[in-house]
Amino acid sequence: MRNAATALITRVVATALVVIVIGLLPWLSGRDPALSVLRARSADQEPTPEALGAIRAELGLDQSPLQLFGRWFGGVLRGDFGRSWTSGDEVLPSILSAAGVSLTMMLAALLIAVVIAVAVCLPTLIRGARGTLRTGPTGVTASTLAAVPEFLLATLLMLGFAVWLRWLPPYGWEGGQHLILPALALGLPAGGFLGRLVDDTLPAVFAERWVGLWRSAGCTPARIAAAAVRRAVPAVVPLFGLVAVGLTGGAVAVEAVFAVPGIGRTALDAAESQDLPLLQGSVLILVLLGVVAGLLAQLTRRRLLGPGLRDEALTLTMPVTTVGxxxxxxxxxxxxxxxxxxxxxxxxxxxxLDTTARLAAxxxxxxxxxxxxxxxxxxxxxxxxxxxxxxxxxxxxxxxxxxxxxxxxxxxxxxxxxxxxxxxxxxxxxxxxxxxxxxxxxxxxxxxxxxxxxxxxxxxxxxxxxxxxxxxxxxxxxxxxxxxxxxxxxxxxxxxxxxxxxxxxxxxxxxxxxxxxxxxxxxxxxxxxxxxxxxxxxxxxxxxxxxxxxxxxxxxxxxxxxxxxxxxxxxxxxxxxxxxxx
Missing domain, CATH: 1.10.3720.10 (MetI-like)
Structure with a gap:
């Protein structure tokens, strides 16, 4: 009980620390935000002490770090993320619009990931249900997909399907065609990861005693397979949160490659232009997406297991991988x-440098x-x-x-x-x-x-x-x-x-x-x-x-x-x- 309380306290403290760091970005950056705002508003205006002082007073940058964080956090609780330092527009509408684009892309990627995961573990599921499974899966294909980073896969997809074959558009966000390549770049690694998790767990499930009893009782392979999936999935559901985290982080790189106006690209542009209010809001939304996904994964696991199986689910062991x-x-x-x-x-x-040999073959x-x-x-x-x-x-x-x-x-x-x-x-x-x-x-x-x-x-x-x-x-x-x-x-x-x-x-x-x-x-x-x-x-x-x-x-x-x-x-x-x- 004491350990559980300590773990809960550390979770709250760690999450609070992340929020505090985000809230104190204007003070932690070590650079003068007033100068960045002045350059964004008027590149020709001289950065005189008077001009910089007026901007600091306008934005509240002359306050202490504690006051700065309190004002930002209080605004977030009221739904006010402030105004962009470069455009002067409200931050929240921009973030919500960009988040809608990113969520659409991530949902499409999740659908692709589920399809890939099913394809990866289907052979093991069929052999196990029929009683012909002899060795654990190697998982090489799934591991290969999971190991390729999203930005690299996005580059390869753009080279192959947009530049060379010209089947799909390489940049932008105008229609369904622009969604395909970004969703594939995000979904393929996630599908490989999910597929490997379930595929590695299935042999342990099929080795349990109930499978033999069901088979001897005349249950069909389809029914055994459905029960095996029901038994295997809760053991790996907590790791599904990692998939959401991967989608969140991968979306930043994929949006940069394909010029998608999502929340990740918004955060990158804000970091480059030192638009700290927009950066604060974007990063906070991205972090919250990952945290919420992890919590939902834990709740889903408990719901799937029920109170009677929570302890038993922990006994599942991964098979020894066969290596050729x-x-x-x-x-x-x-x-x-x-x-x-x-x-x-x-x-x-x-x-x-050799300017006479630029782009030489x-x-x-x-x-x-x-x-x-x-x-x-x-x-x-x-x-x-x-x-x-x-x-x-x-x-x-x-x-x-x-x-x-x-x-x-x-x-x-x-x-x-x-x-x-x-x-x-x-x-x-x-x-x-x-x-x-x-x-x-x-x-x-x-x-x-x-x-x-x-x-x-x-x-x-x-x-x-x-x-x-x-x-x-x-x-x-x-x-x-x-x-x-x-x-x-x-x-x-x-x-x-x-x-x-x-x-x-x-x-x-x-x-x-x-x-x-x-x-x-x-x-x-x-x-x-x-x-x-x-x-x-x-x-x-x-x-x-x-x-x-x-x-x-x-x-x-x-x-x-x-x-x-x-x-x-x-x-x-x-x-x-x-x-x-x-």
Whole structure:
């Protein structure tokens, strides 16, 4: 009871902290908002102390941080989000209009995700209902879809269906045709994630005793399949909130790629123009969408289970994934290709300009061609690995350290973890960029803030399992000290598996950093970061597709590496063996 109360308090505190940070953005930004407003209203007017003072008094920026937050939060509670600093219009109507566009796109994406999820788990469902299921699913197709970030998939869809085939419009929001590509870019990864969750849970369901009883009683495969779905879905419903969070964060990047006037693009434009009232409202709506989706997922799970099955539902276990020889070779191939391209590119100069070779096709001098400024694409890809993969290693290490500490204090850190889990990296990047400005440091902090919860949850589960092991009870009975048990048994049992989990998440962290770079929130030009390089090449994709395809290929190799690592089985150790070695 005490732990539950502590967890509830931390949830409230963490959510309140997010709201406070959003409310104090004008004060936290470290830049003079009055100057931004003056430039937006009249670019020719001199920024005299009198003019800036008048704007501060008009907007209330001369107040203390506490007064500033109180005025903003009080207005939000009354439904008044203030007025835009650049246009002077009320913020709330603009946000509601943009949110309507985003919700339409997200609902269409959710429909696509459900279709994809059904297609992924249907073979397992049919074999299990007929009693012919022998091994757990590999889930490679679903994992591949889930691992490709939305901004990268949006780029590929635009290249394929809008630029080359010319079947669909590449930009805008005017009719049903403009909805297809953005919805696909959001829905395909979400469908792969959902499908993998249900597909991995079904074998455990079909292994339960009731399935055999129903089959021997003459129940049809269709009825058994329906009951299996009813049994499997509640176990993964809490993770459906992650899908909504992914849709929320992915919508920002997808709207930027396809120029969709949604809430994500509104937030990006507001961050770029320092229109802080509009940015505050947009980010608050995006965060609330993720939080509400998580709460709805929890309530839905409890409703589906009923009071009698809530404890039993926790006993479902994931099957051991079968791994073939080809799947063991894939990570080696991906790693070798990445190493070869990066190593080759490091011997070239990434910032050397050659205006006579702008947008040149691949040749012996420039194996991957040149970009719009005549810079060698291979050189930029090679040197960009440090800004993408190199920074990702540091972020991953920081997340691992935080997760290990949080794993031993679950009741204290649960609220912070759930709140961080409800904030996509892109939203965190927008907030951090508003405070620190866009750059590598800000992007690293943003990704680190939201990448530790899954590792912390894994660490907490291992700590609980290890502390409850029988051999530790024996250690306590013979008088072993808590420090001895912690350092010789609990820490070794937790550190290794969580470290492996962190390594598996490394490519995903690199992709998150690349997405921030693509949106202009990470490394700034002329730094050759992969996401930023892709963003620079998109306007010239029809004339020089190779300039965009090179960073796309590197990011896809990272995604393939993440998938192949995630399908490899973990080394299996028994607690008893740990106790004997201790």
């Amino acid at each position: 020889r080809l799947q063991r070779v894939v990570p080696i191939v991906c790693a070798v290709l990445l190493a070869v391209v990066i190593g080759w590119g490091l011997f070239l100069e990434p910032l050397e 691949p040749n012996w001098t420039h194996p991957l061609g040149t970009d719009s400024l005549g810079r060698d694409v291979l050189a930029r890809v090679g040197h960009g690995a440090a800004a993408t993969a190199g920074v990702a290693i540091l972020v991953c290490l920081a997340s691992y350290v935080v997760a290990m500490v949080a794993g031993f204090l679950p009741s204290v850190t649960t609220g912070a973890a759930e709140t961080a889990n409800a904030v996509p990296p892109v939203i965190a990047g927008i907030v951090v960029a508003a405070v620190l400005g866009p750059g590598t440091i800000g992007a690293s902090i943003a990704v680190a803030l939201v990448s530790w919860p899954s590792l912390a949850a894994h660490a907490a589960a291992l700590v609980q399992e290890t502390r409850a092991a029988g051999y530790l009870t024996a250690q306590r009975a013979i008088g072993s000290s808590p420090t001895w048990i912690l350092t010789r048994h609990v820490l070794p049992a937790v550190a290794g598996p969580v470290a492996r989990h962190a390594v598996i998440r490394l490519p995903a962290i690199a992709l998150a950093l690349a997405s921030l770079g693509f949106l202009g929130l990470g490394s700034q030009p002329p730094a050759p970061e992969w996401g930023a390089t892709l963003a620079e090449s998109l306007p010239y994709v029809e004339r020089a597709p190779w300039a965009a395809l090179a960073p796309v290929a590197m990011l896809l190799l990272l995604a393939a590496l993440a998938v192949s690592l995630s399908t490899l089985p973990a080394p299996r150790r028994t607690p008893a063996a740990e106790g004997i070695r201790g």
